[in-house]
Amino acid sequence: MLTQNQIEHLFDFCEKHFVRHYDLQVELVDHLANAIEAQMKNQTDLTFEKALENVYHNFGSAGFGPLITEKRIAAEKQGRSLFWKFFKEHLRWPKVLLLFMIIAIAYSLFKFDSNFFRFFYISIFAGSFLIELYAISNFTRTISSTGKKFLTADFSRGSGLFFVLLFVPFCSDIFDKNFPPPLHSTWHVLFSSTMLAILVVITIADMQVLISLKNKLRQDYPNAFA
Amino acid sequence: MYGFEITQKVKEMTQEQLKITEGALYPLLHTLEAEGLVEASTENIGHRIRKYYSLTKTGKKQNAVVGKEVQTFVQTLQIFFKPKLT
Numbered sequence: 406m407l408t409q410n411q412i413e414h415l416f417d418f419c420e421k422h423f424v425r426h427y428d429l430q431v432e433l434v435d436h437l438a439n440a441i442e443a444q445m446k447n448q449t450d451l452t453f454e455k456a457l458e459n460v461y462h463n464f465g466s467a468g469f470g471p472l473i474t475e476k477r478i479a480a481e482k483q484g485r486s487l488f489w490k491f492f493k494e495h496l497r498w499p500k501v502l503l504l505f506m507i508i509a510i511a512y513s514l515f516k517f518d519s520n521f522f523r524f525f526y527i528s529i530f531a532g533s534f535l536i537e538l539y540a541i542s543n544f545t546r547t548i549s550s551t552g553k554k555f556l557t558a559d560f561s562r563g564s565g566l567f568f569v570l571l572f573v574p575f576c577s578d579i580f581d582k583n584f585p586p587p588l589h590s591t592w593h594v595l596f597s598s599t600m601l602a603i604l605v606v607i608t609i610a611d612m613q614v615l616i617s618l619k620n621k622l623r624q625d626y627p628n629a630f631a
Numbered sequence: 632m633y634g635f636e637i638t639q640k641v642k643e644m645t646q647e648q649l650k651i652t653e654g655a656l657y658p659l660l661h662t663l664e665a666e667g668l669v670e671a672s673t674e675n676i677g678h679r680i681r682k683y684y685s686l687t688k689t690g691k692k693q694n695a696v697v698g699k700e701v702q703t704f705v706q707t708l709q710i711f712f713k714p715k716l717t
Contacts, residue, residue, distance in 0.1 A: 407677075407679075409678045412678040412679050431680045431682065432657070434679055435633065435635070435679050436634050436635050436653060438679055440635060463652060463654075464653050465652065471658060472658055475657070475658030475662065476657070476661045478662075479658075479662050480661075480665070482662075482665040482666070483665040486665065624673075625672070625673040626673065626680065628675075
């Protein structure tokens with residue numbers, strides 16, 4: 406079994422070979438340690454440094470490079486899959502009721518008074534934006550407090566904020582003096598309300614992604630969050 | 632199973648006919664994890680953390696499908712190579 410100092414040396418070795426993220430370092434360190442231990446067991450006169458050199462050689466001429474790239478791609482994909490998983494959950498019964506409820510409220514308010522509709526629309530839009538910002542900053546703060554970088558955290562967050570900003574064009578026309586356009590006004594309001602409801606679902610799904618990621622990182626690397 | 636264990640197990644099962652390199656194994660594991668076919672959990676082992684991979688429910692289903700595909704492929708190849716492989 407390798408000593409604490411040797412394990413620390415392996416972390417430094419990963420860092421020197423451009424593996425900056427703790428989640429990837431942990432996995433590589435364990436692999437290197439296992440392979441070194443196996444070599445040292447077979448050849449008792451083999452030094453730790455020489456065994457490390459041999460093991461690193463097995464990673465090929467590009468070293469850890471391809472591994473980092475692939476892990477980054479996988480982390481992005483994982484983040485997207487997680488987001489769509491939560492998003493789709495809100496389109497299923499009974500959670501889909503929230504979507505219908507927002508559309509119904511927005512439409513009813515419009516029928517009652519278009520200014521109420523505007524107020525409701527802007528409040529939900531601004532609320533989603535602020536909640537999204539808060540969730541991202543809270544997540545970033547928690548991760549930063551560990552003093553470590555996590556690939557899964559770096560490449561799987563914040564997609565919701567992008568979606569919120571995409572909604573600006575949908576939101577802007579409700580300030581227009583002629584809103585809603587006289588022709589097809591019902592459809593226009595229904596469309597705007599549906600977009601608003603989708604925005605809320607996106608915000609909730611994105612928050613769920615961040616919470617889920619945070620919990621998974623805490624569970625997998627308790628020492629880093631201690 | 633953890634990464635190193637997988638490489639050793641494959642080597643042992645195939646009597647060293649098949650060797651999975653580290654550079655190929657981890658990217659594959661990370662991709663499978665991202666696709667939800669395997670899931671990972673960690674455990675503290677002495678001075679280090681070990682990451683274990685296991686098949687998810689979807690992964691097990693996919694494994695059965697791929698297993699059948701490979702079997703069909705081998706059977707098809709047997710038509711061309713005689714005597715029959717066992």
